[in-house]
Structures are given as C-alpha cells and as structure tokens.
Amino acid sequence: MRVLDAGERKYFELRLKRQYGVDKAFEDLILIKAGQGRVRAVTKEAFEVAKRLKKVQQVGVYVAKISKGDVILSIEGSQMLNGKITKNVIDLDEEGAERWMKAEVMPAQGTWEGKYLVGRCGDLYLGSSRITRDGKLYPQIAKWRRVPIE
C-alpha cells in the first residue's frame, strides 16, 4: 500500500478539476496507488486498521485510473464525486444508461473537451467513457460490471 504523496495527489486533483470541474475531490479519504495508474480511496480509520494487520490484499475502493495524463473514473469514483462533477458530463435516459452499462459504442451529441467524459442518468453516475473525435462514446465498463446482452 503506497499512499499518493502530496505531489501526486495535487496532480490527480488538478486533472480532476481540469477534466471534470471537480473541486476538492475525496477530501477526507486517503488515496492509495494500486498499480497500472490505478487509485483507490479508503477512510483514514480503515487505513490505520490495515497498517495494524497482516496479509492485507486491498483497502477501500478503486476510484480512478490515470492513463497518459487523463483521469478515467470508475463507477464508484464517479458516484463518490456525485454533485461535484460539473464538466464533461453526458446525461443519458434509462435506455442510454443500459447501453452504457453494456459498454456499447454510442453516439454523443454536442462538443466535449478532452478524451473522457462521465455518464449520468438522473442522479446515478456511471463512470467514464472515452469519446472519439468523431463523437463516439466507448464506455469504460469492466467486463464483470456489464449488463449482460440479451
């Protein structure tokens, strides 16, 4: 378990601000580096308990991946930032949310900054999707989280 140092945390927060307009992300939580650019968030108390134990495999939840300077939010990461994400959010109806959660390639209307945006259906956040220059969405849903295709 390696905690993001001050510089790494600041970089992460800056990227979140620039990409998603998030101010003060994961404030009361400890952020852990989890390999391949992955970031996990855990409460301070759970982190202290983990230090006391042995054979610790994981703490908290996976919230984001930093890939080539871009932040890709996991479903839980985007849900935890609920209300703080003000930029690069695409609103989906129920059908769109189902397609998103099937990781289907979808068209996105409008103009977007950067390579990733976050999906939202009502007050449910669905994690990040890659958006291509020609306006196609590629939702970044892990295989085990996908709604099965009929």
Next chain:
Amino acid sequence: MSEDLKEYLNKIPDLDLDLFLESCERSLPEGFRVNTIKSSEEKILNRLRRKGFIFEKIPWARYGYILKEGGELGRTLEHMLGLIYLQGPVSMAPVEVLDPKPGDIVLDLCAAPGSKSTQIAQLLGGEGVIVANDVHHERIKALSSNLQRFGVINCVITLTDGRKYPKFARGFFDKVLVDVPCSSLGIISKDWGIAKSWSSSLVQRLSKIQYQLLAAGFDCLKPGGVLVYSTCTLTVEENELVIDRLLKERKNARLDEIHLPSLRFRKGVVEWDGKHLDQDLEKTIRIMPYDNWAEGFYIAKIVKEVDGK
C-alpha cells in the same frame, strides 16, 4: 439422498424428515438488499417498481426484500451498479444478530464471496471498519468485486488462514462474524450434489476446522465484544458441539439470546448421542429449511465477558 444421511437426519431432535425432503425439492426464494450506501432505499425500490419488479419486505433484515415477480434481478442495471445485492433471506439473519453499529471495528473471518461483509458495511453506515478475510485466493476476487460494487470505502481485505488471526489481532475487534465453511445441508435445493457428497467423515473434518476458526475469532474479540457463529447446515457436530466446546475451553464466553422478528426457528440441541450439552445452547437457534421455506441455518451469539463478568 444416501441412507446414511437420512439415518443421521432422523436422529436430529425436532427435524421432520418428510418436510425436510420436500424443502429440498423446492427452489429457494430470491432475496435482495438495497444498498443505502449508494442511494436511498425508497429511490432504489421505486426504480425496481418502475421496471415491474414486485417484492416483499423481509421482517428480520433491515433493507432486505424477497422478490415475488419481475424477472432476473442479476441482469439488471441496478445490480450491476451496486444499488442492490442478491442474497438469500435467511442468510441475512447472522449479520442482523451481530448488529454492527457505526464506529465498530468488525472482522468477517470467512468472508468470501462478501454478502455478509457488504451487509455489515451497510449497517456501519460509513463509520468504523469492516475487515473481510478469506483463505482462498480465488474467492478473494469475488469478495473484492462485491465490496467494490457495493462502494465500501471503509473496508480492508486480508488473505490468510483465519485460524492464524489471533497471532496479530488478538483482542482487537468489537465484533466478529464467523460464518464457517460447512456441509451445507440447509441449502440442498441449490445443489443436490451437497446431499450426494455428504459423509460423517466430512462432518468430523469440518467440525474440527470450525472449532479452530471459532476459537480464533473469539480470541480476536475485545472484552465485551460480540461474536456470531453461523452455518448453513443442520448437523449437531458442526453447530452445538462446536459452541459447547468453546464454552468449555473459554471461560469468558457466554451465550446470548437471539431476537429476530417473524423468523421461524427452534432452540439449539442440548442432548446428543446420550450426552448432555451446555443448557445455554438453547439460546442458539436452528432454522430448518421448511420453517420459512428458505435456507436452513444455525446461529449462535456469543459475548466475551469483561473480567469474568
């Protein structure tokens, strides 16, 4: 079902073999919990209602429901987003008995695949810590996935033999759940292979491991702490005899009464094979599969006394 098993089941006091066999033929009810870590109970239920799901509240489990109609919950957006967790209705009872409170440090000693760990996390309400341990690497993946999907930020996952836990965490936890691997006679209708592979030697082997896990869990409790031991089986060797041994070997272990509204169950066995067991075992509960037409379970609630009180 083998004649050996039928003969064994016939010996269990208060077990109606015909009803038991009928329960094995019936499919188990589909239960689920709504995840109040992620959204409000009413919002999630309304989403399900809009999609045509019909369900009933489970009286003994906070946030627990039984699906009555509507299709496969496991294929829904709500399941994949972690707004609901599929779990058998009686399987929710042990954590209700443990009754974790915000701020508690709780150990789930045999945690995979994580149903009860997520339930504990929900009752902690984000305050305190759930430590979810399992010994199998493969099963840890499922545990990790379920805690992730449920959004549990105050969790620690450990991979070790639960029997070794007191070496580094003696007297550390406020509450401990010891939901041990067992011969699973309470859930035969899920898999008839359970009945086919049953043998008295398997039960003896499991009983030994179960006691070791229980003793380890008990040793990890703080004085005044509460431990819940549970199995989804009906054999006395895996249930009352395990608890009876703990009561003999840990003088500061005391059984506590269990209250679960509307759940039908019977008292623990206090006589077996001509031997008298600790009379307090009547405070433990046996839930036959036909009691609620759901899973069969055994649950014991143990308190670690402070200075022998």
